[in-house]
Amino acid sequence: MGRRLKLMRIAGVDIYLHWTYWLVPVYIIYSTRIFGEQSWFVAGVMLFLLLNLSLCVLLHELGHALMARRFGATTKDIIITPIGGLARLAGMPKNPIQEFLISFAGPAVNLGIALLLVAAIFIAGGSLTPAFVFDGLSQLPVILLWINLVLFLFNLIPAFPMDGGRMLRSILAQRMGYLRATLIAGRLGQFIALFFSIYVLLERQYPLILVGVFVFFSAQFELNQARASQVNEFDFDSADS
Ligand SMILES: [Zn+2]
Known part of the structure; x- marks a missing residue:
């Protein structure tokens, strides 16, 4: 996973920051120069927002890790990257219901945070619509x-590499086998990535193409992994008999 910085250890899981993460604050400071005199204030607000966003991503990944622990799977580590987090599980259970619950635990954390914030804003008498002005x-x-x-809904998209893809795979796997279910969820992810890339190309939002490329190859990675694990199982079976 390249160079990374160890941040802390929570509930026995090492938390790392991927080196590319530092590109985000650098980009924020660079891009907020257009705000003139206010640039440092705007950059400060954006950096604080980034910190809070990263904390929500970390809690999402811890949701996966703690649910996995309930089913006896350990989490090797959690890596925070600019485009999200990654909880690397050792021994993901092949039980479809357990895989479904582990996958749903991450988005469920974001839904929980959102509901807590709705309650807090409601009690404070605030408005739920953002004003899009820098008033501190x-x-x-x-x-x-x-x-x-957004994190909750985005991760529920039923395609790899989103959590929803894993949830869809666990539902399909009960009817058609693990490999075929992975193939469907993976190809669905690649189709969405392709569609998204063409859309952002037409809209001239060129940096967003990186997201499409990332989703496409992540889906391919899941497919390759499922094929490889199928081969391992086969090897094990043939060695066993
Ligand atoms: Zn997740």
């Missing part, structure tokens, strides 16, 4: 609420 940090709870709702 009073907008932070509302922005975080929407970020968590």
Whole structure:
């Protein structure tokens, strides 16, 4: 996973920051120069928002890790990258219901955070719609609420490499086998990535093409892994008999 910095250890899981993560604060400081006199204030607000976003991503990954532990799977580590987090599980259970629950635990954390923020904003008498003005940090709870709702919905997209892809695979695997279910969830992810890439190309949002490319190859990685594990099982079976 390349160069990374160990941040801390929570519940027996090592948390790392991927080296590419530092590109985000550098980009924020660089891009907020257009705000003139206010640039350092705007950069400060954006960096604080980034910190909170990363914390929500970390809690999402811990959701996966703690649910996995309930079913006897250990988490090797959690890596925070600019495009999200990654909890690397050792021995993902092949039980479809357990895999479904482990996959859903991450988005469920984001939904939980969003509901807590709705309650807090409601009690404080605030509005749930963001105002999109830099009036300091009073907008932070509302922005975080929407970020968590987006994280929840985005991760439920039923295609690899999103959590929803894993959930779809666990449902399909009960009817058609693990490999075929992975193939469907994986190809669905690649189709969405291709569609997304063409769309952002037409809209001239060129940096977003990187997201499409990442999703496409992550889906391919899942397919390759499923094929490899199928081969291992086969090898094991033939050695056994
Ligand atoms: Zn997740």
